[in-house]
Amino acid sequence: MSGTTLLKETGPREVFCGLTSIVWLHRRMPDAFFLVVGSRTCAHLIQSAAGVMIFAEPRFGTAILEERDLAGLADAHEELDRVVKNLLKRRPEIRTLFLVGSCPSEVIKIDLARAAERLTAQFNGQVTILNYSGSGIETTFTQGEDGALKALIPLMPSSKEDKLLLAGTLANPVEDRLKTIFNRLGIKNIDSFPPRQSTELPSIGPGTKVLLAQPYLTDTARELKDRGCEILQAPFPLGVEGSKLWIEAAANAFNIKKELVSSTLEPLILRAQKALKPYIEQLSGKKLFLLPESQLEIPLARFLSNECGMELVEVGIPYLNREMMRTELELLPEKTRIIEGQHVEKQLDRVRESNPDLVVCGMGLANPLEAEGISTKWSIEMVFSPIHGIDQASDLAELFARPLHRHNLLSHKELETA
């Protein structure tokens, strides 16, 4: 870790808040509903980030606070009970309801934990009502998932059986593929968290070994540890190198013979490296600047530099959890510049000065940078795309090669754009 340069920056930030993770969480658990207790801004944020008009009735919504809720005329708790009852009456298929705290609900201190307890008792086991905060004054983007998972942990049954738990939302096909690989290694008892149905929570306990599939699960990891689980130290399963070390960490924990591990992974690695080759040609030597957003920035930087030969100008991250990132930081090249936090104006000044070939950034910043002639990649795409595992390494590289390829395609006969 001593090899990297860690700096902190404060100022105006340009990142999503934790509410945004509802966008993928509701897809992962189709029997759950996410009810934000917040303002019209919260409702507008989620619908803008998710493009929700495609849903007839989405599995998320906002209980919008109104003037009278703030003035104390209406007891906010009574109002919330009314809204929840109406919702559950209309949507009887809901098994788990998450009450999601927001900036305004945190500031006026609506006690959602108490509300969840009270409502769970009222619904008498038919629906489980939980709460967590996705507020932007406490969480960024992917931290919302951390909160939701943490809220589920108390409901997970205890068991002492030996098992592997994959924590963090993965795309379904990727999850299946990773399980197949673990099966080949002889690890048969594998669960995923979050599960595909909110009611099918895996059991956990002292025999549970946890592999974190996502790098933003600080609180979840701590709670799992408190329940006796062992958190395996590994980089995250992005790229060939990260995925290999990640799988090997589980293999070691389950005392799988080294020969079996290498004979299982070796062909996959060779195939993945072959598939990566054309992208390495496109990415190698290109300058990369990552702006903070998804918390996936460090593992992505490690993959793009170590395996694809990209030059890291700056790696921005919303916050740094040193313990969780330890192995990742060790793998990064010497003197990699890592900036925790953000001053978006100064950071954009540095982007312009360093003239990178590719910038990974949020949706609000992409077109303005493109208009300045800088190719961009949306960081939100990383949380929607199946990118984890050895087999997905070339797909992951392709996501970054595409904007560069497109830039080359279009630059031959370019019109002057405003």
Place this chain on the structure above:
Amino acid sequence: MELTLWTYEGPPHIGAMRIATSMKGLHYVLHAPQGDTYADLLFTMIERRGARPPVTYTTFQARDLGGDTAELVKGHISEAVERFKPEALLVGESCTAELIQDQPGSLAKGMGLNLPIISLELPAYSKKENWGAAETFYQLVRGLLKDIAEEDPSQPKTSWKEEGRRPRVNLLGPSLLGFRCRDDVLEIQKILGENGIDINVIAPLGAAPSDLIRLPKADANVCLYPEIAESTCIWLERNFKTPFTTTVPIGVKATQDFLEELCSLLDLEVSNLINKAEQSKLPWYSKSVDSNYLTGKRVFIFGDGTHVIAAARIANEELGFEVVGMGTYSREMARKVRTAAKELGLEALITNDYLEVEEAMKDSAPELVLGTQMERHSAKRLGIPCAVISTPMHVQDVPARYSPQMGWEGANVIFDDWVHPLMMGLEEHLIGMFRHDFEFKDGHQSHLGHLGGHTNQSAETSREINKDAINQTSSKEALLWTPEGESELSKIPFFVRGKVRRNTEKYAIQVGCKEIDGETLLDAKAHFSK
């Protein structure tokens, strides 16, 4: 507390951002937590803007709340002024900051900065986006002009005739994230030019604060979008005696009325240009024989106030449609929409709940829906063709080509946009003739029919509607359709079949008939056609 799954309008500070981003030389310091920065993507993604909105978010965090958030706000203000060097500064707060009451506007004014500072108070828990835009525009104009207004309360206006120049007007209201504003402005500018009228200032779109100072130099104000500009127009009239137009020039007749109104405000002779039929192709296209099939098409209209009122008039007076339902999500425009609906013998639906709109749509069994992107989705589920006429904006509502809604060209665009999702006249006739041939697929629509939903979906939906109808009646007593009755029903065009089934069942219940055959169907048709 109100359960909202989706909302037509954002919070009021989004309206303020629309004004700030539409203009040049203006900067907006918004006291707001980091999540509120999502709003940038509305402009950079939906409008594909190549520049960031001129907004500095203070992005305060929970740990700041224990300390001095006022200092944090001041720091961001001086940094923004230093960096962006705006001509004027808007200072306001979003929903969360409103709760912590830092009064950023007062803080900014106390900093001794050498530029006009407009403090915005936009109540986030009771108002919405369009109101916020209107209030921001009004506060900005008032803030920049009030000294001039006070100095000079009753100076008589010299007329353009006395000054020996052409009359000039301001175009007020066009903004980013407004429906087709970019092109409407060009079209209106062109039409006014042809009629001997010059443009003084267009605002907020493209204007700088220094341009707003020139607003009083206009002989009249054109209120293009009342949602955004009406309060400003009223203030300018009160303080500078500048009259303003109340007709929105969407549709051929409204464009004519608008020009007549403006000419009368300006004391300018109405040019004979405005009655020339060839100005717009809509009147002739509507008269041409192919358009016979448009007669009495049932239309359901929902959107913002301005576009709904205009659409109802065009549908009714220029295309010969029958408006069977209309409404708006703009509470501020509710009264005007109610009045317009009443004139058509309808009761307007005023709601922000898209599911309620979908229900009303279903109940009125329209053949065409004119709505927002949300109604497009609802109509798709119901298998009804739809054209989008209003915000909220979607990336598809910012087309690359020139496509205004206002003026003569706007009327052309409207004719195409509304009529293409429907089956063409000749096509419909042929389908009627050949629909029993084996090649024919039920639910076939024109080559553009996919805009309004496709075959399987519409078939499914009509089945769904049938189910609904059965559920509704079964509580009373079971009605039986004979095979012959079903076969007659299947000959009814798919898009009205659901309604015919419902009406027939309603009739059967009324007359106490339990079995529905072909005769019952014809009886019902006669009963309801009176």
